[in-house]
Amino acid sequence: MIAIVDYGVGNLFSLACSLKKIGQDCVVTEDKHIISVADKLILPGVGAFGNAARLLNESGLGEVVTGCAREGKPLLGICLGMQLLFDVSYEYGEHRGLGLIPGVVRPLSGDTENLKIPHMGWNSLDVKNAGCALFKYIKDGDYVYFVHSYHCVCAEENDVAATSLYGIPVTAAVARKNIFGTQFHPEKSGEVGLKILKSFCELNGGC
Amino acid sequence: MLAKRIIPCLDVKDGRVVKGKNFSALKDVEDPVKLAAYYSGCGADELVFYDITASAEGRKLFSDILSRVAENVFIPLTVGGGINSIKDFERVLKCGADKVSINSGAIANPYLIADAAEKYGNQCVVLSMDVKRVGGRFKVFSRGGRDETAIEMVSWAEFAQRSGAGEIVVNSIDTDGVRGGFDIEMLKAVCDAVTIPVVASGGAGGIDDFIKLFNSVDVDAGLGASVFHYGEVSISDLKAALKRGGVEVR
Numbered sequence: 241m242i243a244i245v246d247y248g249v250g251n252l253f254s255l256a257c258s259l260k261k262i263g264q265d266c267v268v269t270e271d272k273h274i275i276s277v278a279d280k281l282i283l284p285g286v287g288a289f290g291n292a293a294r295l296l297n298e299s300g301l302g303e304v305v306t307g308c309a310r311e312g313k314p315l316l317g318i319c320l321g322m323q324l325l326f327d328v329s330y331e332y333g334e335h336r337g338l339g340l341i342p343g344v345v346r347p348l349s350g351d352t353e354n355l356k357i358p359h360m361g362w363n364s365l366d367v368k369n370a371g372c373a374l375f376k377y378i379k380d381g382d383y384v385y386f387v388h389s390y391h392c393v394c395a396e397e398n399d400v401a402a403t404s405l406y407g408i409p410v411t412a413a414v415a416r417k418n419i420f421g422t423q424f425h426p427e428k429s430g431e432v433g434l435k436i437l438k439s440f441c442e443l444n445g446g447c
Numbered sequence: 448m449l450a451k452r453i454i455p456c457l458d459v460k461d462g463r464v465v466k467g468k469n470f471s472a473l474k475d476v477e478d479p480v481k482l483a484a485y486y487s488g489c490g491a492d493e494l495v496f497y498d499i500t501a502s503a504e505g506r507k508l509f510s511d512i513l514s515r516v517a518e519n520v521f522i523p524l525t526v527g528g529g530i531n532s533i534k535d536f537e538r539v540l541k542c543g544a545d546k547v548s549i550n551s552g553a554i555a556n557p558y559l560i561a562d563a564a565e566k567y568g569n570q571c572v573v574l575s576m577d578v579k580r581v582g583g584r585f586k587v588f589s590r591g592g593r594d595e596t597a598i599e600m601v602s603w604a605e606f607a608q609r610s611g612a613g614e615i616v617v618n619s620i621d622t623d624g625v626r627g628g629f630d631i632e633m634l635k636a637v638c639d640a641v642t643i644p645v646v647a648s649g650g651a652g653g654i655d656d657f658i659k660l661f662n663s664v665d666v667d668a669g670l671g672a673s674v675f676h677y678g679e680v681s682i683s684d685l686k687a688a689l690k691r692g693g694v695e696v697r
Binding site: 251257260358361363429434 | 448449450451452487492514517518519521522523540541542543544545567568569570571613614642643644667668697
C-alpha cells in the first residue's frame, strides 16, 4: 500500500487515479498511523513552498515523513513535494524544508535569462543516473510535463538523477538512496509518467 | 528542450462533445472520455474542455464527465466556460482539472485572477481573451465575443500577468472560423508584452498554419477545435510535420 500524504495542498485526484490505472493500491491520507505503516510514501504538492512547509510542520506530518524516510521507506516527492525534500527554499523569503536531500530551491528567473516563467510544458529528460530505479521503463530523451517557477539545486551532484534543459540544466529528478523526487508531474506525463510511477511502486530498496 | 504544445479544445454541452466528425477509429465521437483518450493517444499535449452548458443539470453532467476523463487520461486538463468565482474553480479542480481558464468572469471581476492565483497557484490560472481589431486597436470582447469592452488587449495581458495568471490564451475573433491561419500580428503584440506562456487560438485551418505560427512568433502552444474535430488535421501528422519543419515537439 502506498500512502499519498495529504497535508491540504493541491489536487490529489489525478495522482490517485494514475496509481489505480497501473494497478497500485493507494490511500490519500493525513493519518499518521497509516502513513507510518504504509510500504511507500508519495509527497505531492502545488502552490507556495512557505505555505506547504508550514502545513507540514504544524500538522506534524513533516516529522512523520522524515522519520519514515530516514528508516529507509521509499519516498517520492512530486513537484513542490520534491522541493520540500531540500534544506531550504528562497521562494518569497527563506523557508526550511525537510532536509532529506542536501541543497536549495531557487527562483528560475534568477538563473535563466529571457525565458518564460513558469517553465510550463513538456520537456525532454537528460538522464544522469541511468541506473536510477525510477527510469527502469523509460529512456533518455523521453518527454515529461513540468509546471514550476523555482528549481532545486543539489549540493551533491550524485543526487541528480535527471535534468531538463531550460536555459540551464534544470534538476528534473533526484535520487538519494530510498528518497526520490520529480520536479515534473508523472501523473500528467502520459505513458512515460505512468511508467515512472510503476517503477517507484515496484521498488524494494534504494537506487 | 521545451516542446511546443498542440492542444485540442472540446466544447461540451450536457455532457456530450459538440461538433466532431466520424473518426474511423472511434465509434462515439460525442463521448468526451473516448475522444479525450483518442486525442491523448494521438499525441495531444494537453486538452481543453469548454463547458457551453447554461443549466445547473448541464454543469453537474460536465463535472461528472470531467472526473471520468481525469480517471482515464493522464495529460494536463484545462477547463473553461462559466468560471465566475472561486467556487467555480473549486468545483472543476475537485473533478481533476489542472488549470482553469477564465474569460468573461475575469472581465466582470478582475480580482478573480489574483484571488485564484493566491489560492491555487499561478500555474492553475489561465486568462483567456477574445480579441478583435476595432478602429486600429486590439480590443477585448466578453461573453463569447459578443460584447465589446473598453479593455485594450496588451494592458489586459499585462494586468493578468501582474495579478498572477500563469498563462494567457489569445483567441483572435478576426481570424477565428476563417481558417486562414493564426493572427500572427495580434499574438506578437501579446508575446512582446508578457513573460508568461502564451497560447495561440483562432484561425487554424491546416498543418502549414501551425508551422507558420511557431516559426513567426514565440508562442508556447497552438490551440485548435474544428481543425482537429473535423479531421482536416490529425495530431500525429501535424507533429511529424512540425518536427520536419524544425519545431521542437514531443
